[in-house]
Structures are given as C-alpha cells and as structure tokens.
Amino acid sequence: MIDWFSLTRIPPEDEALRAPVRSFLRDALGYRAPAKAARSWLGFDASFSRELAEQGWVGLTLPKEYGGGGRSPFARFVLVEELLAVGAPVSAHWIADRQSGPLIARYGTREQRAFYLPRICAADAFFCIGLSEPSAGSDLASIRTRALRTSTGWRLSGRKIWTTNADKSHYMIALVRTSGTADDRHRGLSQLFIDLSLPGVSIAPIEDIAGDRHFSEVTFDDVELSHDALIGTEGAGWEQVTAELAFERSGPERIYSSVVLLEAWLRMLRVANCAGQEVSSSERRALGALVTELAALRELSLSLTGRLARGESPVTEAALVKDLGTSFEQSVPTVIGDLLGARPLQGIESSLADALAYVTKIAPSYSLRGGTREILRGMIARGLGLR
Template sequence: MSQLLSAFRLAALPPETHAFREEVKAFLRAHLEPAPADVRARSWMGFSAGFSKKLAARGWVGVTLPAQYGGASLDAFSRFVLVEELLAAGAPVSAHWIADRQSGPLILKFGTEAQRAFYLPKICAAEAFFCIGMSEPNSGSDLASVATRAVRCEGGWRLNGRKIWTTNAQHCHYMIALVRSSGESKDRQQGLSQFIVDLSLPGVSVRPIHDLAGDAHFSEVLFDDVLLADDALIGTEGSGWAQVNAELAFERSGPERIYSSIVLLEHWIACLRRTPGASAHAATIGRFAAHLATLRNMSIAVTTKLVNGESPVVEAALVKDIGTEFEQSIPAVIEAAIAMDPEGAVDPELYRAVAYVSQVAPTFSLRGGTREILRGMIARGLGLR
C-alpha cells in the first residue's frame, strides 16, 4: 500500500509547459467556433474531422509521437496540457482521440517498423482514425473471456466474432482488436493477440447503437470471415494481454478521466455569478474545486510515471475510478441545486447541458473499465486479493 500511496506525492507540471499552454489557448481562440454549453459538453464524444485536421496541421495530433513519423516529439506533460485545454474549452476531439492517446503509442511501442511507417504519419495528419475492439457481447467487463477469434490461414488470418460498445466505429478507418489467436476462453489471458483491422475490409459490419441522449457514439462491430494480412498482427502472437494492459494505462491516466463534466460545471458557475443568492452554493463549489485539484495532482503524478517510462496500471485505475465518481457527481449535484428553487428561472443553456450530461454520465463508469473491475485491480495492487 505504501508503494501505491507514494506514487501520488504532490506533483506539478514542469515550468516549460506554461508557454505551451498559452499556445494552445491562442489556437483555440482562433480555430474553435463558439458553441453553447450543451454542445461543448459533448467534447469527449464530439466528432469533427475538420477540427482534428486543424489540430494536426498545428502538429498537435500524435503530439508524443516521434518527429520522424510526423509527431511533435513532445512528452506526456505537454499532452496533459493539450488535453486539459481542449476539454476545458469543449473542443470536439473524438475523431483523433483514440489514435492519439493509445493506438499510436501502442503501435510505436509494439509494432514493426513497417507498421510505424505506415500508420503513424496517417495518425499525425488526422487521416487515420482508430477505435478500440475490446468489449464483447455476453462478456461484460471480463476482458480475458473474449471469444472473437483469429485463425491462421493461407495469406494471413481469418477473423470471426463481435465487438460491442466500440466508440465511433462507424466513423473510423481502423480498429485495434484484442482477439483469441490460440486456446479457448478458459485459458483466460493466454493466447490473446492484438490485430489492426481495416474496417473497410469485406466481412466487417458496423451497427451504431443509439444512447439515451439520441446520439450514436457506440457501435457493435461484426467480423464474418474477415481476411487479415500477416502484418495485421501487432507485436508477437499471444502477447495481447500484456500489450492491452500497457494500452489501458494510457487510456485511464489522463485528464480526460476527470474533465468529462467540466463544461457543465463551468457554465453553472457562470450562471450563479449573475444569480441573486448564489452564495448558498459556495461550499458546494469549494468542494468541487478541492476534489478537482486533488484528482488533477494524482493525474499529473501518473503522467510523471509515463514520462519516466513506467507503466502505472494500478495507479491509472485508481485515478480513473475516483475521477469517474467526481465526473458523475457534477450533474447530480447541479440538478439537485436547480431543484432547490423550483420557482427560480433556469438558464436554458444550463438546462440543456445538465440534461445531456445526466443522460450520458452512467457511461463514464463503463468506458475504460467498469468500477468493479478497476477496484479488483486496485485491490490486487494493494495486495488485498
């Protein structure tokens, strides 16, 4: 336990990131179209290939990837600042989001040189969007029980199975899928591999899933005898479990795990500033500020580990679990605050924003690993199971 707690000592971003933050703010002022809070609150899930291409033209997609592949060769601290500012502004980031955050770094770390040379420049130019193929029907959050299978054949691999809750699959060019390449489901983590799947291949079907807010960010993806070339395999056959855990450390550790509701919170505070009697909510805002400051420090501490070349799987799981609770509490508290004054006028923009975030907030504790799975990982990391 002491080793885990020591990972979260007081942390701070390096001084050189301050100038970079001002660059990002200036870029957003110049290139981000004004939008109401309920639109900006979709930032995480807001899909705009055009905005992603503007960001790429500035060199800020694949920001941590090496310059030789089109990246900016910046460190994880710079990416932290970039993501923090994008989410705070409510920028639509989901087009390039997954490729920038995890698919690119995964290919860089485990891929062949041919894979790096082909995929990474496309990612950095916002010309290749990626989705993640992990969850499956009837598997819940038990990632090791995947049944989608790749079988060796003449010319490569034959892929059959299904993936579900795949974010933006209908808009993406590629999926990095965790599938079984040997053994049976009872073999659990053994025999799993990762493949890059071109979603335009024959036999791939994508079925969007509409959520409560009327959006279709998630999809079910079906593979019916899809032929993958030999070079679709990432890393070595059977190493998928170790690779996917390294990938999840990227997914769970950044500021995106604490800022999903930040546009809503900021707009509520702006509304309170022009509302008589708003001081009644000062203590609530103070608690939010204290929680956010603590979570931000924890996230920076995990980022420090990434910069040092470590793979902070357990620490990232802890940040994601606590951060999700914080994100989900914001719309619930704001709804309760509105209900305290049933006769009071509600800003229409605030009403739309809180309605949207309340509808999607349950997904916060699903994406990137459910609360129960994360707490099991944390318990193992603490030696409690």
C-alpha cells in the same frame, strides 16, 4: 500507496504550450453552447482534428521521425486540459492520439510504425479499439472473437460491442483469441490491426439515451487479414492491452467529462451574485467541495503523467484515478441538479438546463467506459495485494 503518487509539476516548456493552444481554440471554435461543448470527447469533427494536426498537436508525444511532436506527456496533458475546458470536438482523432499511436510506437514493427503513425499525426487515420464483446462485457479475458492462422495471414470471426466511432474509423486494434479457449483467460490473446473497409466487416451503430450514435457493434465474418496484421507478439495481447489502458485511464479526460457543466453553473452563480441575488451557503459549500475534489484529482492525474514521462506503466494507479475521477464526474450533475431545484422561481438559463440534461443522461456511462467500476476495483485490490 505512498510510493504510487508524488507531487508533480508541469515543466515550464510544456506549460508554455497553453497560451498558443488557447489562442488557436478561440479562433477555431468561438462560442460553443454548453450542451454542445459537453459532448467534447464524443464530438466527431474530422475537419477540426485536421486543423489541430496542422498545428502539430495530434500525435504530440509520438516520435518526430514519424511526423509526431516528440513532446513529453506533460505537453499532451496541457493540450487536453485546454481542449476539454472549451468542449472542443476531439473524438475523431482521440483514440488514435491517446492510445493507438503510443501502442504502435511501442510494439509495432518498423513497417507498421512507418505506415500508421504519419497518418495518425496528420489526422488522416482514425482508430477505434475492439475490446468488449456481447458475451463478455468488461471481462476481457473471456473474449471469444478468434483469429486463425492461414497461409496468407489470419481469418477473423466474432463480434465486438460498445466500439466508439467504429462507423467513422478507418482502423480497429482488436484484442482477439489466437489460441486456446475462453477458459484459458489471459493466455492465447493477441492484438490485430483491422482495416474496417475489408469484406466481411459489418458495423451497426447503437443509439444511446442522449440520442447520440457514437457506439457500434462490429461483426467479423471470416475477415481475411494479412500476416502483418499482428501487432507485437502473438499471445502477449493481454500484457499489451493492459499497458494501452494505462494511457486511456490516466489522462485528464477521466476527471473533466463534466467540467463544461461545472463551468456553466459557476457562470450562473457569478451572474446571480453580480445582479444582487443571493448565492446560498449550500451552493457555496457545494462549489468549494467540487473544486477542491477536482484539484486533488488533477494532482493525481499529473502524478501519473510524470510516471508515463519516465517510461513507467502505472496500470494499478491509473485504475484508481479513473475510478475516483469517474465518481467525481458522475457527482457533478447530481449536485448541480439538486441545487438548481432549490431555486426554481429564479429561473435557469436554457443553455445551462440543456447541458445539465445531457450530462445527466450520459454520466452513467462514465463508470463503464474504459473498464467498469467493479473491474477497476478488482485490479486495485490485486495491486494492493488484497486478492
């Protein structure tokens, strides 16, 4: 495991991006209440995404010839840190920027790259990913959604579930079975582009416990796709989607989902301290432990960014950091909630209470999205040669 991670620093030219991004965010967003800011990468705001694209910050790592920034993954790391720190509403362009765009740049044909990538970089094309199914969940190898070859392309039938922003997206990249049966597991899987406006596509939003409707169930009823809907190589979908998930699992968003709540709590402690109120030893110890763990996770995420910058695909390492990161993210509302319960007579600002209520409700999903904890630990075990 020593070879998996190494201390990595953000190059100066990428660190220099931080100041202009902060300035832009101050002007574009101003103050955001913690409960609203905590929805950051589930906050869908197409106009904000287009403003960000006008700065050249959507598709930051994509090739310049397609409208991208041509920057390294370190530049995107800086950008994502700043966006999440203020709770910017990034959901509209998030999946296209983070994984669909890099996937297309790596596996797409020249025509596919020329069509999709400029639209992604301009925040004119929003993507969702079709992975989980009602009968399969996180066991992607057993999916049953099927695409059959026809004289004009493909005929698609099946269902996908927990599909983030499907009802607001233009396209889906779906993992489907193009040959064999579910018993064939990894063999016979391919990835397809799906225009979600096509006849036969039905999208039903799902409301979560926090009252948001960012998930959807998508049904395909004999949807006709053209030949060029296939991305990459037929039958190589498992390898392609595994590489794609390394992008999804390795970024700072997998450690910062609760950072707005942590910042709001820290602000309360500072105010209390300045007002002469006692900050207990329990609160100090908890704050120190949370910040220390966050710093260590950031170093791990930076190490993965370095490997992505070298063109590697750290699949197992990304699964490990995602598992550790989501465990941290889920601990934040629990720790803070318990400590706030110890000072009920002093009162809690409503903005902090609202943020805590929201993050507490949504935190269980952190270890589901991007692969469940059980699936990830199975991958880690295989990577270590333990199974």
